[in-house]
Amino acid sequence: MSSILIKEYTPDKRELWDNFVDLSNNGTMFHKIRFLDYHPQGRFQFYNLMFYKDTELIALLPGGLKENGKVFWSPVGASYGSFVTGDISFSLALEIVDSFMDYCREKGIKEAFLIPPPLVYSINTSQHLEYAMLYRKFDFELHYISHAIDLKFGNDFLSHFDKTARKTLHKILRENKIRIEESEDYETFNRILLANKAKHNAKPTHSLEDMLRLKELLPENLRLYLVYYGDEPIAGSLLFLTNKKVVLCFYNMLLYEYEHLKPVYLIMYETVRWAVENGYEWVDIGVSQDTQADDPMTPSLNLIYFKERFNARGILRSTFHYKFQ
Numbered sequence: 547m548s549s550i551l552i553k554e555y556t557p558d559k560r561e562l563w564d565n566f567v568d569l570s571n572n573g574t575m576f577h578k579i580r581f582l583d584y585h586p587q588g589r590f591q592f593y594n595l596m597f598y599k600d601t602e603l604i605a606l607l608p609g610g611l612k613e614n615g616k617v618f619w620s621p622v623g624a625s626y627g628s629f630v631t632g633d634i635s636f637s638l639a640l641e642i643v644d645s646f647m648d649y650c651r652e653k654g655i656k657e658a659f660l661i662p663p664p665l666v667y668s669i670n671t672s673q674h675l676e677y678a679m680l681y682r683k684f685d686f687e688l689h690y691i692s693h694a695i696d697l698k699f700g701n702d703f704l705s706h707f708d709k710t711a712r713k714t715l716h717k718i719l720r721e722n723k724i725r726i727e728e729s730e731d732y733e734t735f736n737r738i739l740l741a742n743k744a745k746h747n748a749k750p751t752h753s754l755e756d757m758l759r760l761k762e763l764l765p766e767n768l769r770l771y772l773v774y775y776g777d778e779p780i781a782g783s784l785l786f787l788t789n790k791k792v793v794l795c796f797y798n799m800l801l802y803e804y805e806h807l808k809p810v811y812l813i814m815y816e817t818v819r820w821a822v823e824n825g826y827e828w829v830d831i832g833v834s835q836d837t838q839a840d841d842p843m844t845p846s847l848n849l850i851y852f853k854e855r856f857n858a859r860g861i862l863r864s865t866f867h868y869k870f871q
Contacts, residue, residue: 549599549600549641550597550598550599550604550641550642550645551597551598551599552595552596552597552598552645552646552649553595553596553598554593554594554595554596555579555592555594555595555596559596560579560580562603563578563579563594563596563606564578564579564580566603566606566630567606567630569632570606570630570631570632571631571632571633571634571668571669571670571672572629572630572631572662572663572667572668572669572672572675573606573630573789574626574663574667574788574789574792575764575767575786575787575788575789576608576621576624576625576626576627576663576788577606577608577621577624577626577627577630578764579594579608580763580764581624581760581763581764581767582594582608582623582624583763584756584759584760584763585623589623590610590622590623591610591611591612591615591622592608592609592610592622592623593609593610593611593618594606594607594608594609595607595609595646595649597642597645597646599638599641604631604632604634604638604642605629605630605631605642606629606630606631607620607627607628607629607630607646608620608621608624608627608630609621609622609627609660610622610623611655615653615654615655616654616655616656616657617655617656617657617658617659618650618655618657618658618659619658619659620658620659620660620661621661625661625794626661626662626663626667626863627660627661627662628660628661628662628663628675628866629642629643629646629660629662629675631675633669633670633672634672634674635674636674636677636678639674639675639677639678640674640678640681640682642675642678643675643678643679643682644682646658647682647868647870650870651870655870656869656870657867657868657869657870658867658868658870659687659865659866659867660679660684660865660866660867661863661864661865661866662675662676662864662866663788664692664694664830664861664862664863665861666694666791666792666827666828666830666861667788667789667791667792667828668791669789669790669791676866679866679868680866682868683868684866684867684868685866685867685868686864686865686866686867687865687866687867688842688843688864688865689843689862689863689864689865690833690834690835690842690843690862690863690864691833691834691835691845691850691860691861691862691863692830692831692832692833692834692860692861692862692863693830693831693832693834693850693853693854693858693859693860693861694792694828694829694830694831694858694859694861695818695828695829695831695856695857695858695859696827696828696857696859697818697821697822697826697827697828697829698827700822701822703818703819703822703857704815706857707855707856707857708854708855708856708857710855711811711814711855711856714808714811715811715812715815718807718808718811718812718815719815723775723807724773724774724775724780724807724809724812725773725774726771726772726773726774726809726812726813726816727771727772727774728769728770728771729770729771729772729782730761730770731770731772731779732754732757732758732761732770733754734772734779734782735757735770735772735779735782735784735797735799736753736754736757738779738780738781738782738799738800738801739782739797739799741801742799742800742801742802743799745802746837748837750797757784766787767786767787767788768784768785768786768787769784769785769787769820770782770783770784770785771783771784771785771813771816771817773800773809773812773813775804775807775809780800780801780804780807780809781798781799781800781801781804781809781810781812781813782797782799782800782813783795783797783798783799783813783817784796784797785817787826788830790825790826791826791827791828792826792827792828792829792830793817793820793821793826793828793829793830794829794830794832795813795817795829795830795831795832796832798810798813798814798831814831814856817829818856830861831853831856831858833863834846834849834850834853834860
């Protein structure tokens with residue numbers, strides 16, 4: 547029997563929770579209560595767990611219950627979840643996983659799905675938690691392919707973009723027909739976002755109200771860019787500064803009638819330039835799936851090819867799954 551005690555989160559622990567995420571090895575803004583608070587009351591049945599060993603907080607697990615409390619998901623209402631810890635030993639990682647499994651059995655939870663951030667989000671590289679889950683016979687529900695740019699080349703990043711990207715960017719910067727600016731105009735960005743998604747028969751993850759609420763809750767974690775052609779906003783990007791290591795391009799959007807001006811190239815250039823200047827190590831450009839395909843794991847080859855122009859590499863976003871007997 548594990549000596550770890552698991553307690554359900556209560557609002558008086560909000561500051562303790564978010565401070566733990568800030569100091570953790572693998573936490574992101576998506577793990578914070580401040581992030582989850584953007585959801586309207588009742589949208590999800592949150593079930594956030596705190597792990598204590600001898601009164602010391604050693605792990606967090608944001609999540610929620612579905613199917614009448616029988617299925618636990620981590621995250622709900624966020625991109626990444628799973629266990630948040632310090633840079634822990636394997637034996638402690640295994641103890642944390644075992645305690646969670648015992649807890650689920652006690653509470654009558656029949657299935658668990660956990661989606662940790664990709665490895666590049668960890669401050670110190672470690673997959674102790676992932677191996678502990680696999681050792682305890684978690685399987686995988688899905689793998690998605692994400693793409694991220696390693697910023698190890700620093701200010702020389704442009705020379706590592708491919709020939710087409712370099713040529714396009716030199717032309718954009720030389721001709722100066724379009725410009726990119728940091729902005730607070732979420733309403734204009736939302737119009738571009740809705741128009742872009744409509745071309746693909748899709749809807750964005752966040753409403754305008756959601757984005758404004760996130761900006762209010764986490765002003766230091768959001769950065770918005772708009773691209774202008776003259777005075778006309780034609781494209782934009784919403785960045786999530788997820789932790790001190792990774793910048794996530796959550797939305798890169800353009801109005802397709804201006805596609806010939808290549809505004810997304812300028813967005814990528816400025817995002818990488820700013821991330822390098824501010825000490826980040828990776829720019830995550832998000833998942834690269836064909837959302838129209840029957841198999842959710844189907845890669846979007848054209849999208850991947852485009853991301854590779856900017857020296858992006860594939861990273862796995864995997865869903866760990868366990869079915870309790």
